[in-house]
Amino acid sequence: MTLDLINTGEIVAPLQTMEPLDPIALTRALVAIDSTTYHEGAAGDFLADLLAGRGWLVEKTPVPQPDESGCEGDRWNVYASSADGAPDLVFSTHIDTVPPYIPFTEDDEHMYGRGVSDAKGILAAQVAAAEKLRGLGYKIGLLFVSGEERDSAGAKVANLAPKGGRYLINGEPTDNRLALASKGALRVVLTAKGKMGHSAYPELGESAVHKLVDALARVRALKLPVLEDIGPSTLNIGQIEGGRAPNVIADHARAQILIRLVGDSASTRAAILAAAEGLAEVDFTLEIPFVRLRALPGLPTMVAKFTTDIPQLSNWGEPLLLGPGSIHVAHTPYEKLAKKELLEAVDLYVHVAQLLLS
Secondary structure (H helix, E strand, O other): OOOOOOOOOEEEOOOOOOOOOOHHHHHHHHHOOOOEOOOOHHHHHHHHHHHHHOOOEEEEEEOOOOHHHOOOOOOEEEEEEOOOOOOOEEEEEEOOEOOOOOOOEEOOOEEEOOOHHHHHHHHHHHHHHHHHHHHOOOOEEEEEEOOOOOOOHHHHHHOOOOOOOOEEEEOOOOOOOEEEEEOEEEEEEEEEEOEOOEOOOHHHOEOHHHHHHHHHHHHHOOOOOEEOOOEEOEEEEEEEEEOOOOOEOOOEEEEEEEEEEOOOOHHHHHHHHHHHOOOOEEEEEEEEOOEEOOOOOOOOEEEEOOOOOHHHHOOOOEEEEOOOOOOOOOOOOOOEEEHHHHHHHHHHHHHHHHHHHO
C-alpha cells in the first residue's frame, strides 16, 4: 500500500499492535526528546515509527532549514491516516517547542517540562483520540508539523499537498475550550542608521540608538485597533540591539516588534510607517492573519490571543481550535499540564469529532 509523496517524503510501512495507547506515557516520551524549533528531526522520527507500529499509514515530509537556523539536521512533518483516501477529519498540532529545553518531571497530578502543554501533551491526546475514532470506523488523519513556533514553515509545506477532509482540529492550549477566534501576528523590524563619533562630542556624530528609541516611543504610543467581542491588538518590543561601545556614538541600531492583530493589518502597518518616518527603516517580515472560528452547542469557548498554524493550513478543511493546558504557562520555565485535563481532552476530542461528523 502506498501514498503519494511531496518531493522526497518517506513512507513508513505500517505494523499492527493491539496495545492501548497511554497519552501520559506518550507525553513523557515526547518531552524527553528535545525538539526546539529547527531541531525537530528526532521527534519526527519517533512519531513516525510509533504511529506506523500502531497500524497507521505514515508519511514523513522534509521541512527545509532556513539560513537563519544555522542547523543542518532533518526536520519533518509527519502525516498519518487510518485508511486510503481522504480523511473525514484531521487532528493537527506542532512538533517543535520554544527554547530552552526543559526536561520532563512529574508528580501525582501534573507533568512539567518544555512542551507538556505546548504542544506535546496535546499531540498525545490527539493520537489517543484518533485511535478511539479509528476503532469506531471513522476515517481520521493526523498531521504533526515543524516550525510553528517561528514561522509556520511546516504548515506552509503541508498546505501545498493537502489530504482533503472536511474538518481540521488544530491543537493549542485553550484549557479544553473551543476558540471563537485566534489573533493574527505582525512581525516588524525597525532599523536605524547613524554616524559614529566620540561620545564626548555628540555634535560630530548621529546616534542610531537615539533615533531608534524615539521611533519606538512613537510606536508604543500608537492606538492599535480593538474589536469589541475580541479585545485589543497588543504590541511587544521583544529585542533591541545596536551600538559599538558606551563611549562611541552608535552608527546602527535594530529592534524587533511583534503585534497581535485583530482584524486587517492595513491600518496598523500605515501607523507604524508614519511613526518611524525620518527615524528608522521599517520591514514587515511576517504576517499571520486574524481568524474567526466556529463554536459547537454546549461546549465552553474562549478567544485565543495567540497565533496558530490555522491560517497556513487553509486547504485542510474547516478549522477548529481546541486543546488541553493553559497558554499562561506555555513559553515559561513553569510549563505544566494536569494529567486529569490531558485525559479529559482525549474524550473531548472524540466528542467534538463525533458532533462534527454525525
